[in-house]
Amino acid sequence: xxLKFRGVDFIEFDSLLSEDERLxxxxxxxxxxxxxxxIIEQCNREGRFPRELVQPMGELGFYGANLKGYGCAEMxxxxxxxxxxxxxxxxxxxxxxxxxxxxxxxxxxxxFGTDEQKQKFLPGMQKGxxxxxxxxxxxxxxxxxxxxxTRAKKDGNEYVLNGEKMWITSGSIANIAVVxxxxxxxxxxxxxxxxxxxxxxxxxxxxxxxxSLRASVTSGFSMSDVRVPASDLxxxxxxxxSPLMCLNQARYGIAWGGIGAAMACYDxxxxxxxxxxxxxxxxxxxxxxxxxxLVWMISExxxxxxxxxxxxxxxDAGKVxxxxxxxxxxxxxxxxxxxxxxxxxxxxxxxxxDDYPIMxxxxxxxxxxxxxGTHDIHALIIGSQITGVDAF
Ligand SMILES: Cc1cc2nc3c(=O)[nH]c(=O)nc-3n(C[C@H](O)[C@H](O)[C@H](O)COP(=O)(O)OP(=O)(O)OC[C@H]3O[C@@H](n4cnc5c(N)ncnc54)[C@H](O)[C@@H]3O)c2cc1C
Numbered sequence: 001x002x003l004k005f006r007g008v009d010f011i012e013f014d015s016l017l018s019e020d021e022r023l024x025x026x027x028x029x030x031x032x033x034x035x036x037x038x039i040i041e042q043c044n045r046e047g048r049f050p051r052e053l054v055q056p057m058g059e060l061g062f063y064g065a066n067l068k069g070y071g072c073a074e075m076x077x078x079x080x081x082x083x084x085x086x087x088x089x090x091x092x093x094x095x096x097x098x099x100x101x102x103x104x105x106x107x108x109x110x111x112f113g114t115d116e117q118k119q120k121f122l123p124g125m126q127k128g129x130x131x132x133x134x135x136x137x138x139x140x141x142x143x144x145x146x147x148x149x150t151r152a153k154k155d156g157n158e159y160v161l162n163g164e165k166m167w168i169t170s171g172s173i174a175n176i177a178v179v180x181x182x183x184x185x186x187x188x189x190x191x192x193x194x195x196x197x198x199x200x201x202x203x204x205x206x207x208x209x210x211x212s213l214r215a216s217v218t219s220g221f222s223m224s225d226v227r228v229p230a231s232d233l234x235x236x237x238x239x240x241x242s243p244l245m246c247l248n249q250a251r252y253g254i255a256w257g258g259i260g261a262a263m264a265c266y267d268x269x270x271x272x273x274x275x276x277x278x279x280x281x282x283x284x285x286x287x288x289x290x291x292x293x294l295v296w297m298i299s300e301x302x303x304x305x306x307x308x309x310x311x312x313x314x315x316d317a318g319k320v321x322x323x324x325x326x327x328x329x330x331x332x333x334x335x336x337x338x339x340x341x342x343x344x345x346x347x348x349x350x351x352x353x354d355d356y357p358i359m360x361x362x363x364x365x366x367x368x369x370x371x372x373g374t375h376d377i378h379a380l381i382i383g384s385q386i387t388g389v390d391a392f
Contacts, residue, residue, distance in 0.1 A: 003267070003268050003271045003272065003356070005029075005033065005037075005089065005263075005264060005267055006267055006271075007029070007263075007267075008263040008266060008267055008298070008301055010298050010301075010302050011302055013302070013305050013306070013309075016309060017078070017082075017309075020076075020079065021076070021078055021079050021082060024075065024079040024082055024083060025079075025082040025083075025085070025086060027060075028060070028062075028082065028083045028086035028087065029086045029089070031056075031060060031086075032086050032087060032089060032090040035053060035056065036050075036053070036087075036090035036091060036094060037090060040090060040091045040094075040215060040357075040360075041354045041355075041357070041360065043091075043214070043215040044091070044093075044214045044215050044354065044360050045214075045354065047208075047210070047214045047215075048215065049093070049097070049173070049215055049216055049217045050094070050215060051173070053094065054097075054128045054131070055127070055128050055129075057098060057128060058126060058127040058128030058129070059127075061073030061075070061126075062083055062087070062098050062102070063098065063101045063102050063106060063125060063126050063127075063128060064101075064102045064106040064107070064110070064122065064125065064126050065079070065080045065083055065102060066079075066080040066102075067102075067106060067107065067110050067122075069122075070110075070118060070119075070122035070123050070126055071122075071123045071126040071127065072106075072122070072126050076312075076316050077252070077312045077315040077316045078309065078312035078313065078316060080253065081252065081253060081255070081256035081308060081312045082256065083098075084098070084099070084253040084254070084256040084257045084260070085256040085257060085259050085260040085263075085308075086260055087257065087260065088256075088257030088258065088259075088260035088261050089260035089261065089263055089264045090260075091215050091360070091364065092213060092216075092257065092261055092361065092364035092365065092367070092368050093213040093214065093215035093216030093364060094215065094216070095253070095254075095257045095260070096169050096213060096216045096368075097169065097170060097216055097217075098253075099250045099253050099254065099257075100132065100133060100134055100169045100170050100250070101125060101128075101131065101132055101170070102249075102253075103246060103249035103250035103252075103253060104132070104133075104134035104178065104246050104247075104249070104250050105125065105132025105133065105134055105176070105178050106121075106122055106125050106126070106132070107245075107246050107249045108134075108178050108192055108234060108237065108242070108243075108245075108246050109121050109122060109125075109178070109194065109234065110122065111236060111245065111246075112192060112234035112235065112236030112237040112242060113194075113234050113235075113236065114231075114235060116231070117194065117231075117232075117234070121176065121194065130175045130176060131170060131173055131174045131175050131176075132170070132174050132175070132176050132177070132178060133168050133169060133170040133171045133173075133174035133176075133177045133178070133197075133219075133221075134168070134169070134177070134178050134243075134246065135150075135165035135168050135171075135177050135178065135179045135180060135195075135221065136148075136165070136180045136243050136247075137165060137166055137167050137168070138150065138163070138164055138165055138166055139164060139166045139220070142167075143373075143374060143377050144392075145180070145240065145243065146190070146240050148163070148180065148181070148182060148190070149163055149164075149182075150162070150163025150164070150165065150179065150180070150181040150182065150223070151163060151181055151182050151183075151184055152181040152182070152183045152184065152191070152193060152233075153183075153184045153185065154183070154184075154185045154230070155227075157229060157230050158227045158228060158229055158230060159183075159193065159227070159228050159229075159230060159232070159233060160225055160226070160227055161179065161181055161193065161195065161223045161225075161226040161227075161228065162223055162224060162225060162226070163181060163222070163223055164220065164221070164222045164223070165177075165179070165220065165221050165222075165223075166220045167207070167218060167220070167371070168204075168218065168219050168220065168221060169213075169216060169217065169218055170216075170217050170219075171204045171206070171217065171218070171219025171220065171221050172204040172205065172206050172217055172219040172221075173217050174197055174204075175196065175197060175198075176194055176195065176196055176197060177194075177195045177197055177202075177221065178192055178193070178194060178195075178234075178246075179192070179193045179194075179195045179223070180192055180193075180242075180243050181193060189238060189239060190237075190238075190239055190240050190242070190243070191233060191234065191237050191238060191242070192233075192234040192237035192242055192243070193228055193232055193233055193234065194228075194232045194234065195223070195226060195228055195232065196228075196232075197221075199226050199227065199228065200226070200227075201223055201224040201225045201226040201227075202221065202222075202223055202226050203221060203222050203224070204219045204220070204221040205219060205220055205221070206218065206219045207219060207220065211363050211366075212363045212364055212366050212367040213363075213364050213367045214360075214363075244322070247372055247373065248322050248325050250372055251325045251326070251328075251329040251372045251373065252311065252312075252315060252320075252325050252328070252329075254329050254332075254333065254368060254372055255304075255307070255308050255311065255325065255328035255329045255331075255332045255333075256308045256312075256332075257368070258304065258329075258332035258333045258335065258336035258365070258368065259301060259304050259305055259308060259332060259336070261336045261339075261340065261361045261364065261365055261368075262297070262300070262301050262304065262332075262335060262336040262339040262340070263301060264357050264358075264361055265297075265336075265339050265340045265342075265343035265344075265357070265358050265361050265362075266294070266297040266298065266301060266339055266343060268343060268347070268356055268357060268358055269293075269294065269297070269342070269343035269346040269347060269358070270285070270294055272346060272347050272350070272356075273285035273290050273294065273346055276348075284346070290346060293342045293345070293346060294346075296338075296342065297339045297342060297343070300335040300338070300339065301335070301339065303331075303335075304331065304332045304335050304336075307327070307328050307331060307332065308328055308332060311324050311325060311327075311328045321385075322381065323381055323382050323384075323385040326373065326378040326381040326382050327378075327382055329372065329373065329378055330375055330378035330379065330382070333365060333368050333369050333375065334369070334375060336361075336365050336368075337362065337365040337366070337368075337369055340358055340361045340362035340365055341362060343358045344358045344359060344362055377392075380392055
């Protein structure tokens, strides 16, 4: 039974959006409907990243969409968020790819790079001709990246990099990696480097056996005496604050993305409940327990929309704080995962099959809950802000 997505808007949320914002959302939704939905279950089954969508997404202006110049679409942050929502309605893996390319690779070059670095990489990245990955996490350091062991050492006009990164989205398909390393000659200060992945000593291997984000490439990479010219250091980067600034960009998009995944699950469950009959030939939607679940979902999706929009408006006004973004990422991904679990339940046995998108979203969201700061780490970020006491 193929169910077509109908959009989710319970309180005239659309009336809070400008015409341009609705247009961007609607165009992305249509593109996802025509290009992602028909292939995504098969990609998920095969564990295949839909590489054929990379260039079209560049043509649509998805990469670096909220950056200025270099061919970027110069969208507002709310428009960019709505693109992320629609992409994740398709698949969290696809949205992850775009987040990494945009927020974790283009943004650090844009924010910390020289004019030469920007000219060399950003136009090609915007088109999807140069693919990026972001290497912060290591096998022994996830939530606490300040412990990282990756080191860079100056040697004449070059830096020599050694270390290992793990759980890196797009690691093995990337042309460049934005690598975070402690610089030995600078008292172990964390700095960012642009590392071309075909340099001798750089080796990436994919993580296999994932039950989540199967349509996204996840890799580990090692660097063994990888030499990069000193001009590949991102000069504006310095300290852990720099990668955290990138993560804030990505987390903002993720907060919107979760709404998309939740919308897909809710709308599927609602349509299914209206069609599926059990007991006295009545649709299961007529049972109070089913209605209560659907009401929970629409309530939480609606609250999440308002939260994301307000954070987006703050970001557009230059007023957003990292703890605002933590609140939105934490709440919206929790909400999406709970929605997916309830929707799976409403579909009964059908809920576990990939004739419907729910179980795929549910499994994907388990990763989204963990990456870009786990649910609990965001609780500690918000807790620190409201109490004034760090509890890490
Ligand atoms: C599919 C996928 C893609 C990813 N892509 C990237 C990428 O592109 N680039 C990149 O750099 N990283 C990436 N990551 C890594 C991700 O950011 C980390 O997994 C995440 O930061 C958590 O680190 P960890 O897995 O080492 O968990 P840990 O840090 O070991 O945490 C394990 C558990 O302990 C809890 N915990 C840790 N510290 C505390 C504390 N002080 N108090 C209370 N609880 C605590 C956590 O909340 C969590 O529940 C990706 C991960 C996944 C799964």
